[in-house]
Amino acid sequence: MNVDELAAYRVVALDGCDGTGKTSLANLLATNHGFTIVHSPRTPDQVDLAARYRSLISGDGRLVMDRCFISELVYGPIHRGRSRLALEDALDLAEAVTAHSGVMVHLTAPPQVIQHRLLERDGPPLTPIEEITELVDAYGRLFDTVGARVQVVRIDTAQVTEPFR
Numbered sequence: 001m002n003v004d005e006l007a008a009y010r011v012v013a014l015d016g017c018d019g020t021g022k023t024s025l026a027n028l029l030a031t032n033h034g035f036t037i038v039h040s041p042r043t044p045d046q047v048d049l050a051a052r053y054r055s056l057i058s059g060d061g062r063l064v065m066d067r068c069f070i071s072e073l074v075y076g077p078i079h080r081g082r083s084r085l086a087l088e089d090a091l092d093l094a095e096a097v098t099a100h101s102g103v104m105v106h107l108t109a110p111p112q113v114i115q116h117r118l119l120e121r122d123g124p125p126l127t128p129i130e131e132i133t134e135l136v137d138a139y140g141r142l143f144d145t146v147g148a149r150v151q152v153v154r155i156d157t158a159q160v161t162e163p164f165r
Contacts (some may be wrong), residue, residue: 001139001153003004007033011063011102013094017135019117020107021157026066035064040071043084050089057096069093070104070146074138078131080142090142091149103148106143109158 006012007029014022029035038056043049053069069090076083094104109117111132118127143152 001155003028003032005104006103006153007035007039007099009103011057011065011097012105013057013065013068013070013097013102014105014107014109015065015068016139017109017132019114019121020109021160022066022107025105025107026064029064033062035062037064037066039066041069043108045084047083048077048142050093053093054096057093057100057102060061065080068104069105070139073142074135078134078138087145091146094146094150102153104143104146104150106139106152106154107157108139108154109156113158 006025010156012026012029012035014026016022016070023039023095026035026039030037040053043052049069056063056065069085071085072085072111073083073090076085097104108126111129114132114136115127118132146152
């Protein structure tokens with residue numbers, strides 16, 4: 001699936017490890033196709049995450065989520081020891097994306113490629129390859145589960161011939 005095909009959707013929920021190209025793709029969709037970008041940084045603990053995402057998904061206009069609720073189920077357990085969303089919440093949100101003419105997009109790349117991109121983007125210290133591998137594997141498992149309920153587009157950004165620019 002190319003960028004123009006993604007632009008046919010009203011909601012595009014991008015997720016994947018840091019360094020896989022989410023922001024670059026979101027910027028391209030915004031610039032070339034009029035999407036509004038919502039970046040989802042860590043939300044304070046007192047905020048109801050499921051309600052926040054439901055509100056975003058059901059809003060007006062074309063929306064690209066530069067990181068979405070899937071990250072909470074990946075980074076939460078790895079970096080904080082727990083997720084603030086249950087798997088069932090994430091599955092319900094993925095169904096809401098689909099119900100609002102949207103698509104879930106899993107951006108991925110081999111751990112070595114991601115590590116190189118993070119080093120270029122952020123500089124030292126180098127994120128350990130073991131941590132990146134753990135993240136890539138966790139995203140893969142979650143998107144496999146989500147993909148059993150809704151359409152998931154997987155893009156290996158190491159295989160993209162033209163960067164998202």
